[in-house]
Amino acid sequence: MSFPLVLQLPSSYKMTPEQFFEFCQVNRDLRIERNKYGDISIMPPTGGITGNRNFNIAVQLGVWSEQDGTGICFDSSTGFTLSTGAERSPDASWIKLERWNSLSQEQQQKFAPLTPDFLIELRSASDNLKPLQEKMEEYMRENGIQLGWLIDRKNRQVYIYRPSISVECLDNPPTLDGENVLPGFVLNMSKVW
Numbered sequence: 001m002s003f004p005l006v007l008q009l010p011s012s013y014k015m016t017p018e019q020f021f022e023f024c025q026v027n028r029d030l031r032i033e034r035n036k037y038g039d040i041s042i043m044p045p046t047g048g049i050t051g052n053r054n055f056n057i058a059v060q061l062g063v064w065s066e067q068d069g070t071g072i073c074f075d076s077s078t079g080f081t082l083s084t085g086a087e088r089s090p091d092a093s094w095i096k097l098e099r100w101n102s103l104s105q106e107q108q109q110k111f112a113p114l115t116p117d118f119l120i121e122l123r124s125a126s127d128n129l130k131p132l133q134e135k136m137e138e139y140m141r142e143n144g145i146q147l148g149w150l151i152d153r154k155n156r157q158v159y160i161y162r163p164s165i166s167v168e169c170l171d172n173p174p175t176l177d178g179e180n181v182l183p184g185f186v187l188n189m190s191k192v193w
Helices: 017-026 048-068 097-101 105-109 129-140
Strands: 005-007 031-034 040-043 071-074 092-096 118-123 147-152 157-162 165-171 175-177 186-188
Touching: 017 031, 048 071, 048 092, 048 118, 048 186, 071 097, 092 097, 118 129, 129 147, 129 157
Parallel strands: 118 147
Antiparallel strands: 005 040, 031 040, 071 092, 092 118, 147 157, 157 165, 175 186
């Protein structure tokens, strides 16, 4: 299977956020997301190359975050509950400490009810671009998100998402700059391409 398996549930079977969290915990070996309509997507594991590239992204972001100290990073297994009710898991993300610390311990233990300040989605070779672009647009409608990168390895392009600004597409950039959202963070794309 090289694409998400989408389960559509009858409206009478819709899960609450707590039930969905429990469903994900019982099926913790699966990567599961839910859209705002309650449809559940089960994503296949990534292949070796995509997994390695995603790891390289996470390492670079993590090293910068540890040095910067103003926020914390999350990996691709972390779920976030959006204001639409969707539960999403970006490939890598970062949240300012004050936003994270404003959540209760219980909220931090489950799918945090907020959108990261910064996130990355990495397109694997088998992913269709359009659903990933729709997912990025969904993130950008949320409060809190300041910057998002959709990295399309297949076409060596990066789509940069910022609030209230048209999407910018870069062709084969050697680096990406975290701008004023992640001051001093530069992603070396040679480790991603």
